[in-house]
Amino acid sequence: MLRRLLLIPAFIVLLSGYAQAQVLIDSIKLKEVSIVDKVRPISRTSISVTLSEKQLQQTKGSGLAETIKEVPGVSILKTGSTISKPVIEGMHGNRILILNNGIRLEAQQWGLEHAPEIDPFLASRIHVIKGAESVRYGAEAIGGVIIVEPPSLPSSAGISGGLNLIGASNGRLGTTSGMLNGGLKSLPGFGWRLQGTLKKSGNVRSAEYYLGNTGVQELNYSAAAGYHTGKALYEVYYSRFGTELGILYSAHVGTREDIDARIAIGRPLENYGFTYNISAPRQKVVHDLFKAKAHYDFIDRQSLDITYGFQKNQRKEYDFRRGDREALPITDLILNTHTLDMVFEKQNLNGTKRLHGFNGIFQVNNNIPGTLANTFIPNYDSFTGGIFLIQRWLKNNFEFEGGLRYDFKLFDAAGYRYANNGDESSEITEQYYGGQSRFHNITGSFGTLWKINLYWQLGSNLGLAWRAPTANELFSNGLHHGAGLYEIGDPNIKTEQGYKWINALKYYREKLNFTLDAYAQYINNYIYSEPDKTFRQTVSGTYPIFRYKQTNASFFGTSLSGTYRFSEVLSYKFNAALIRARDLGNRKYLPYIPSDRVDQHIHLDFQFKNLNSAWIQAGHSFVRRQTRYEPESDYATPPGAYHLFQLSGGTTIKVGEQELGLNLSVDNLFNTLYKEYMNRYRYYTHDMGRNITIRLAYNF
Amino acid sequence: MNKLRNYSLAILVALIALTFNACKKDPKPEVPEEEIGKAELTFLEVEREEHGDHYHYNPIAEAKPTIITFDSKGLPPIGTHLHLTEGKTYKLTLKSFDFANREMQQEFLEKHNIHQAFILGAPDGILTYVYADRDKENKKINVGVMGYLTVDEHTETGFTFRYVLRHLNPGVKASITAANWNDINFASKFAGANDLDLKFELHPVHEGEHEH
Numbered sequence: 021m022l023r024r025l026l027l028i029p030a031f032i033v034l035l036s037g038y039a040q041a042q043v044l045i046d047s048i049k050l051k052e053v054s055i056v057d058k059v060r061p062i063s064r065t066s067i068s069v070t071l072s073e074k075q076l077q078q079t080k081g082s083g084l085a086e087t088i089k090e091v092p093g094v095s096i097l098k099t100g101s102t103i104s105k106p107v108i109e110g111m112h113g114n115r116i117l118i119l120n121n122g123i124r125l126e127a128q129q130w131g132l133e134h135a136p137e138i139d140p141f142l143a144s145r146i147h148v149i150k151g152a153e154s155v156r157y158g159a160e161a162i163g164g165v166i167i168v169e170p171p172s173l174p175s176s177a178g179i180s181g182g183l184n185l186i187g188a189s190n191g192r193l194g195t196t197s198g199m200l201n202g203g204l205k206s207l208p209g210f211g212w213r214l215q216g217t218l219k220k221s222g223n224v225r226s227a228e229y230y231l232g233n234t235g236v237q238e239l240n241y242s243a244a245a246g247y248h249t250g251k252a253l254y255e256v257y258y259s260r261f262g263t264e265l266g267i268l269y270s271a272h273v274g275t276r277e278d279i280d281a282r283i284a285i286g287r288p289l290e291n292y293g294f295t296y297n298i299s300a301p302r303q304k305v306v307h308d309l310f311k312a313k314a315h316y317d318f319i320d321r322q323s324l325d326i327t328y329g330f331q332k333n334q335r336k337e338y339d340f341r342r343g344d345r346e347a348l349p350i351t352d353l354i355l356n357t358h359t360l361d362m363v364f365e366k367q368n369l370n371g372t373k374r375l376h377g378f379n380g381i382f383q384v385n386n387n388i389p390g391t392l393a394n395t396f397i398p399n400y401d402s403f404t405g406g407i408f409l410i411q412r413w414l415k416n417n418f419e420f421e422g423g424l425r426y427d428f429k430l431f432d433a434a435g436y437r438y439a440n441n442g443d444e445s446s447e448i449t450e451q452y453y454g455g456q457s458r459f460h461n462i463t464g465s466f467g468t469l470w471k472i473n474l475y476w477q478l479g480s481n482l483g484l485a486w487r488a489p490t491a492n493e494l495f496s497n498g499l500h501h502g503a504g505l506y507e508i509g510d511p512n513i514k515t516e517q518g519y520k521w522i523n524a525l526k527y528y529r530e531k532l533n534f535t536l537d538a539y540a541q542y543i544n545n546y547i548y549s550e551p552d553k554t555f556r557q558t559v560s561g562t563y564p565i566f567r568y569k570q571t572n573a574s575f576f577g578t579s580l581s582g583t584y585r586f587s588e589v590l591s592y593k594f595n596a597a598l599i600r601a602r603d604l605g606n607r608k609y610l611p612y613i614p615s616d617r618v619d620q621h622i623h624l625d626f627q628f629k630n631l632n633s634a635w636i637q638a639g640h641s642f643v644r645r646q647t648r649y650e651p652e653s654d655y656a657t658p659p660g661a662y663h664l665f666q667l668s669g670g671t672t673i674k675v676g677e678q679e680l681g682l683n684l685s686v687d688n689l690f691n692t693l694y695k696e697y698m699n700r701y702r703y704y705t706h707d708m709g710r711n712i713t714i715r716l717a718y719n720f
Numbered sequence: 721m722n723k724l725r726n727y728s729l730a731i732l733v734a735l736i737a738l739t740f741n742a743c744k745k746d747p748k749p750e751v752p753e754e755e756i757g758k759a760e761l762t763f764l765e766v767e768r769e770e771h772g773d774h775y776h777y778n779p780i781a782e783a784k785p786t787i788i789t790f791d792s793k794g795l796p797p798i799g800t801h802l803h804l805t806e807g808k809t810y811k812l813t814l815k816s817f818d819f820a821n822r823e824m825q826q827e828f829l830e831k832h833n834i835h836q837a838f839i840l841g842a843p844d845g846i847l848t849y850v851y852a853d854r855d856k857e858n859k860k861i862n863v864g865v866m867g868y869l870t871v872d873e874h875t876e877t878g879f880t881f882r883y884v885l886r887h888l889n890p891g892v893k894a895s896i897t898a899a900n901w902n903d904i905n906f907a908s909k910f911a912g913a914n915d916l917d918l919k920f921e922l923h924p925v926h927e928g929e930h931e932h
Contacts, residue, residue: 269891275914282907557794
């Protein structure tokens with residue numbers, strides 16, 4: 021396999037050489053001036069929402085999931101206050117795909133308590149695609165795709181940049197983030213960017229008490245450089261995301277007896293107060309990304325994109341341990357991922373377009389020795405190769421896009437566990453586990469956009485997406501420390517396929533605009549884990565056994581969002597979503613499906629003489645109690661419905677040629693004590709209380 | 721300009737070659753030293769002597785220890801049924817062993833700020849337990865690796881005696897006193913996980929009552 025993979029760089033060199041030659045020939049023959057603009061990373065037939073730079077400014081300082089939660093149909097799956105995963109129309113984790121600067125994020129995404137390793141300060145725009153667009157983006161895009169897009173690199177001389185300072189009352193959070201962009205006078209077309217973020221937060225507070233060990237520290241930085249000629253664009257990029265975060269003390273449980281006892285109280289009895297210190301249980305994650313990209317425009321509106329990415333994800337998890345072992349990680353994994361993407365695009369004069377593409381992923385996951393604990397995930401090598409074809413047509417008021425894709429995945433795992441036989445001899449036996457699995461899949465998609473008239477537009481997208489089972493679904497076999505459960509995988513688990521049909525009706529006029537989304541999704545071989553009603557007896561007590569299984573599942577849902585402008589000053593915004601999901605195989609409800617929710621805002625816009633603009637917004641959110649759940653597969657009944665209120669405002673002030681933005685927001689205005697169903701620690705604590713955030717942005 | 725392109729391509733190829741070399745697949749077995757293998761509880765009769773508001777415990781020369789062993793599942797040998805005598809006091813000591821059969825109860829004493837044992841299962845008024853652990857400076861601490869168990873009353877039938885050694889979450893130990901030794905609400909009041917949960921059948925009997 022290695023020999024095959026070493027051919028890939030050689031292939032890149034050959035292609036690059038050919039492309040350079042083409043560029044040279046073209047420039048000699050034609051001497052035409054062509055404008056290289058940033059390609060919109062999503063298709064027009066995708067059902068998607070884009071968050072602009074202005075919208076992102078209002079949530080700066082939050083993690084990726086909080087940043088996009090305003091998108092209709094998007095919610096958050098939390099593990100306490102420090103870990104948040106985005107949920108698109110009921111799907112999260114390995115069922116949604118995140119593209120960071122064009123590279124699919126490859127981290128230890130299998131864990132519900134693993135947050136995406138992305139610094140939202142990098143983004144100038146974030147796109148959320150809600151369709152199952154596996155054809156274009158590859159496996160795992162079952163529930164949707166999140167595309168984090170950084171600003172374009174400058175191509176002319178001069179230095180510009182921005183500085184963000186953020187402070188928040190809850191957790192006494194402080195964040196500094198800066199960005200510098202520049203070009204060279206002596207080298208037109210060359211641009212560079214440096215960016216960095218430093219974040220520190222301590223124990224957060226619910227409405228009535230501090231949540232022990234909920235501090236976060238982050239240091240992220242990136243550097244990018246690019247050069248473009250009339251026909252070609254070259255880019256290199258490096259980023260590091262480094263975080264250390266505490267796991268709520270109260271959520272650390274041992275046996276089922278502990279869990280039941282803690283749930284009966286529903287809140288910690290210990291008073292921890294405020295501290296910035298982070299101790300076990302904690303996570304330390306470092307994610308490095310290197311990217312090199314080349315784009316070439318050939319004659320006849322043809323272009324080629326070649327993107328190579330390398331990611332190194334190191335995850336260390338520390339737990340309460342015996343003796344002095346708390347300084348040792350109980351899980352220490354390094355996942356190296358190489359990706360190679362090639363897309364050849366041909367546009368015709370009539371607007372039709374065809375894309376041919378190849379995606380290759382090679383991964384090596386290793387447990388780092390020295391944990392003195394059984395490995396939860398085996399070492400593995402994985403190779404995925406996919407080819408695709410996408411065709412776009414235009415006809416009168418219609419746009420169509422259809423695509424086909426074939427993927428192959430080879431997964432080769434190997435691990436050792438030690439097990440004690442439990443007999444008098446207490447003999448330790450070494451058990452080898454793992455094996456080779458092969459997965460094939462054909463996926464397809466079809467999307468259409470109908471511009472009915474100037475005000476109405478209807479989009480529809482039908483997609484088949486897939487994902488191969490992950491290492492833990494196949495091979496986990498051990499006590500999930502701190503979670504109070506014993507997880508057992510199944511090496512015979514098959515691939516999961518999702519068929520999603522999503523429609524979006526859009527209306528836009530000056531006074532009123534709205535979008536109504538409706539979708540239906542069927543998932544074949546939906547992978548999930550649930551208690552099998554047996555228990556594992558150990559010297560420290562009895563633990564429920566959770567096994568990975570497969571079923572077929574259906575998801576139906578709708579979301580409505582819109583704005584009504586009463587006047588130039590006053591407007592009303594509305595956003596509501598509901599999801600209905602069923603386990604069809606067992607005729608049951610699925611766990612962790614967001615409950616019905618409504619958000620509404622009254623927004624006031626002002627224009628002043630010396631200020632560019634100012635705004636004030638008052639918001640209200642209502643979240644219903646989740647009534648669709650199975651009592652036997654959950655520890656406790658879902659928490660009750662709740663209302664939250666929010667107040668925010670902002671202004672932009674001109675300081676000479678520069679711009680200073682000021683933004684103040686108060687979340688959970690009335691300091692409501694509440695629990696959210698989608699927080700995995702709702703059994704043990706309440707959610708965050710009032711939080712006042714001030715954001716200063718200086719751009720030059 | 722061509723030079724710049726060539727240099728950047730050369731760097732790209734070198735980086736790819738370097739990163740591919742970093743691959744390795746072979747797993748290394750990791751001995752899980754974390755796990756606790758088995759445990760022993762030893763009961764040795766002592767003489768309890770009253771000294772004002774507290775007791776002194778004196779050894780009895782001819783006393784013979786009774787040792788109950790527990791396997792890695794926390795279970796004693798099948799049919800274990802221990803008789804202790806009403807009015808007598810026993811020194812109760814714990815020995816626990818790690819995965820490789822090394823004694824490790826000293827760790828609980830060294831980390832006494834996060835460990836405490838609870839003695840459970842007895843009906844009210846049957847047993848009294850007093851912690852008798854000492855730290856490195858010989859200062860009294862409440863852990864439960866060593867303690868004195870007095871049988872105040874006998875019972876008609878046996879009950880499941882339960883020894884739970886709790887690994888407490890940070891800050892929890894401060895809220896536990898010696899009087900909590902038999903607190904049945906230990907799981908909700910004293911957050912943490914169990915390092916040991918040992919159970920066997922105990923029957924407090926009258927002096928001279930026959931084995932059954």
